[in-house]
Amino acid sequence: MACVVFIGGPSGTGKSTVSQELVSQLSKTVKCCLIEGDEWHSLANIEKMSNNIPLTDEDRWPWLKKLAQLASLNAKDYEVVVIACSMLKKSYRDLLKSELANDKNITKLSLFLLCNTYENVLRQMKQRKNHFFKESMLRSQYDTFEKPDESVESGVYILHCDHKTQRELADEIRGKL
Numbered sequence: 001m002a003c004v005v006f007i008g009g010p011s012g013t014g015k016s017t018v019s020q021e022l023v024s025q026l027s028k029t030v031k032c033c034l035i036e037g038d039e040w041h042s043l044a045n046i047e048k049m050s051n052n053i054p055l056t057d058e059d060r061w062p063w064l065k066k067l068a069q070l071a072s073l074n075a076k077d078y079e080v081v082v083i084a085c086s087m088l089k090k091s092y093r094d095l096l097k098s099e100l101a102n103d104k105n106i107t108k109l110s111l112f113l114l115c116n117t118y119e120n121v122l123r124q125m126k127q128r129k130n131h132f133f134k135e136s137m138l139r140s141q142y143d144t145f146e147k148p149d150e151s152v153e154s155g156v157y158i159l160h161c162d163h164k165t166q167r168e169l170a171d172e173i174r175g176k177l
């Protein structure tokens, strides 16, 4: 039985960094695993993004369903399952929630969205080398991103990055689990 935690946000906001920090903190006391969403994109999706072509809803549905399946599968063996996945739109978050709603191995499902300004994230991305996702694609990520209204989307939380470290952000998530 597991608590499942999705960590999302536009490219470069720190999904991988914060997920890794959270898993390393939690692993000291609980059996915890990390699923890196980017590793589960189809080759066609990776090729599109590498060629600076933003993904469409149709490109993302099968990927989101695959991540929900992986959450479900891993919930049998772990106490906490952490998944880094952009989940930019409300409809994507709704899909994940509905796919996992009746899963008897999942005790709690929480979706966190890292929110930071375009300018700050652009600066962060410039420090990152050899990543298939180019800075020129960041604008489309922000155009697509639907910042959640926590009073409408249950189980979905905004994480204001401001100038917080990954450790502070991981602590904030732990406080809500």
Ligand SMILES: Nc1ncnc2c1ncn2[C@@H]1O[C@H](COP(=O)(O)OP(=O)(O)OP(=O)(O)O)[C@@H](O)[C@H]1O
Pocket (backbone or CB within 6 Å): 009, 010, 011, 012, 013, 014, 015, 016, 017, 018, 038, 084, 124, 125, 127, 128, 133, 161, 163, 164, 165, 166, 169
């Ligand atoms: N809280 C933070 N403060 C400062 N820099 C950060 C923070 N979180 C991440 N970074 C830096 O920002 C860059 C992007 O982080 P990361 O790769 O984790 O983002 P991401 O959302 O997983 O991106 P993508 O979805 O494109 O893979 C990295 O260089 C990382 O070191």
Ligand SMILES: O=C(O)[C@H](O)[C@@H](O)[C@H](O)[C@H](O)CO
Pocket (backbone or CB within 6 Å): 010, 011, 012, 038, 041, 055, 060, 085, 086, 087, 088, 133, 141
């Ligand atoms: O939904 C999407 O457009 C994708 O998931 C992107 O967010 C990328 O996979 C990732 O951020 C690139 O590093």
